[in-house]
Amino acid sequence: MRALVVDHAAPGGVRLSAVEDPEPARDEALVRVRAVSVNFGEAVGGIDEADDGTVLGWDAAGIVERAAADGSGPAVGTPVISLGAAGAWAELRAVRADTLAVAPPGTDPGALAALPVAGFTALRALHEAGPILGRRVLVTGASGGVGRFTVQLARLGGAHVTALTSGVDTHGAELRSLGAHDVVGEPRDVLHRVDAVIDLVGGATLVDSFEQLADNGVLVAVGHAAGLPERFPHGSLFGTPDRPRRRLVTFHTAGQGNPAGDLGWLARQVHDGLLDPQIAWRGPWAAAGEVIEGLRERRIHGKAVLDVG
Numbered sequence: 001m002r003a004l005v006v007d008h009a010a011p012g013g014v015r016l017s018a019v020e021d022p023e024p025a026r027d028e029a030l031v032r033v034r035a036v037s038v039n040f041g042e043a044v045g046g047i048d049e050a051d052d053g054t055v056l057g058w059d060a061a062g063i064v065e066r067a068a069a070d071g072s073g074p075a076v077g078t079p080v081i082s083l084g085a086a087g088a089w090a091e092l093r094a095v096r097a098d099t100l101a102v103a104p105p106g107t108d109p110g111a112l113a114a115l116p117v118a119g120f121t122a123l124r125a126l127h128e129a130g131p132i133l134g135r136r137v138l139v140t141g142a143s144g145g146v147g148r149f150t151v152q153l154a155r156l157g158g159a160h161v162t163a164l165t166s167g168v169d170t171h172g173a174e175l176r177s178l179g180a181h182d183v184v185g186e187p188r189d190v191l192h193r194v195d196a197v198i199d200l201v202g203g204a205t206l207v208d209s210f211e212q213l214a215d216n217g218v219l220v221a222v223g224h225a226a227g228l229p230e231r232f233p234h235g236s237l238f239g240t241p242d243r244p245r246r247r248l249v250t251f252h253t254a255g256q257g258n259p260a261g262d263l264g265w266l267a268r269q270v271h272d273g274l275l276d277p278q279i280a281w282r283g284p285w286a287a288a289g290e291v292i293e294g295l296r297e298r299r300i301h302g303k304a305v306l307d308v309g
Contacts (some may be wrong), residue, residue: 003090004288006047006054012289013047014089019055022087024094029073030066031080031093031100034109038288038304039117039145040225043295057088061103061112062308065092073097079105081263083116089285091308101263104271111270114145114277114303117253119266121222122149122198124256126157128220128249129196133158136192139180140164140209141200141225143171145303148178148278150198155179156274162190164205171301178276187212196220203228210236210248218247278302285309 007015024030037059046056064078074080074097081101087093103112125146126132137154141147142163154161155178163180164187165171172183184190187208195216197209200223207230210219239245253259269275280302281291287306294300 001091003055004057004285006050006052006056008047008052010289012043012292014056014288014292016286019090021092022090022094024066024068025096026069027072027096027098028094029064029068029080029097029100031060031062031082031095032065033060033062033088033091033093033308035062035113035308036060036088036285036306037113037116037118038291038295038306040295041117043292047292055087055090057086057090058083059113059116060088060093061109062093064100068097070097073100074102079103079107079109079112081112081115081267083120083259083263089288089306099258099260101260101267103264103267107267107271110279110282110305110307111277112267113305114279115263115266115270116259118145118303119149119275119277120256120259120262121146121253122153123262123266124253125150125198125220125222125251126153128251129198129218132196134160135195136160136162136214138162138164138187138190138194138197138209138212139200140187140197140205141223142175142180142183143167143301144200144223144225145278146223147200148175148302149275150200151175151178151180152275154198156269159196162194164190164209167301178278193217198222200225202226203230206230207232207236210246213243213246215243216245217243218249220249220251222251279305281305282307
């Protein structure tokens with residue numbers, strides 16, 4: 001089969017190459033990959049830290065080519081979505097059958113491929129924040145891939161959504177069209193205290209957003225795009241008579257359990273037109289180097305999808 005393998009001397013750090021087909025275990029299905037998405041974390045950290053010849057990739061959508069030998073999981077020909085630690089950037093992927101999400105037939109594979117890391121992260125982060133119906137939710141880093149899903153899902157969940165982005169003039173209208181009631185450039189611009197913050201930036205943005213929490217509010221620290229430490233001024237974590245209790249919760253997708261059920265639900269929302277995957281760049285996987293450079297230079301806002309084959 002062909003795959004995108006790490007090659008630090010190639011443009012973007014990857015190249016197309018012939019590699020051995022994966023050999024699935026008894027509880028794994030073999031999936032013929034139709035589309036993959038490239039995430040910022042893969043483009044920046046994953047490639048840099050991987051050895052030459054490694055096949056990376058978290059997100060893939062495709063068709064079951066060989067069902068699991070133990071009889072578990074979807075049948076041959078079923079459209080599926082997979083989320084895993086590696087191996088997506090290839091024509092074939094071996095995936096544990098019970099982690100595969102079945103997608104509605106006829107759904108665009110590129111739209112499905114955009115879901116695993118970004119959509120699953122957004123949905124589970126909102127779960128961590130607790131019930132959001134009728135509550136105020138602040139989403140930082142809202143113009144990125146995870147942020148756009150979070151804005152849409154928070155609005156679908158009945159929240160009053162404030163989107164924070166450094167590009168208010170550039171992305172404000174887009175974020176409002178996705179469901180944001182307000183768009184701001186800094187935490188201090190938030191008009192009302194919020195019940196939850198989904199923070200995708202870290203650094204000073206996390207610290208300043210924590211100050212916008214109402215009593216019993218929670219900040220879920222999901223992303224750290226700023227790459228900067230969080231320094232809370234003395235007294236920031238003290239309770240006060242009007243806000244005696246606020247929480248800061250850490251988050252990682254690896255601790256979120258089996259994603260199959262949530263990915264299947266997200267796929268149905270996309271199929272039904274209720275959720276827009278916000279694909280900002282799409283092209284053949286031969287152009288992977290181009291999209292990786294675009295992500296590294298932060299020229300791509302939203303999801304980047306590669307069509308495989």
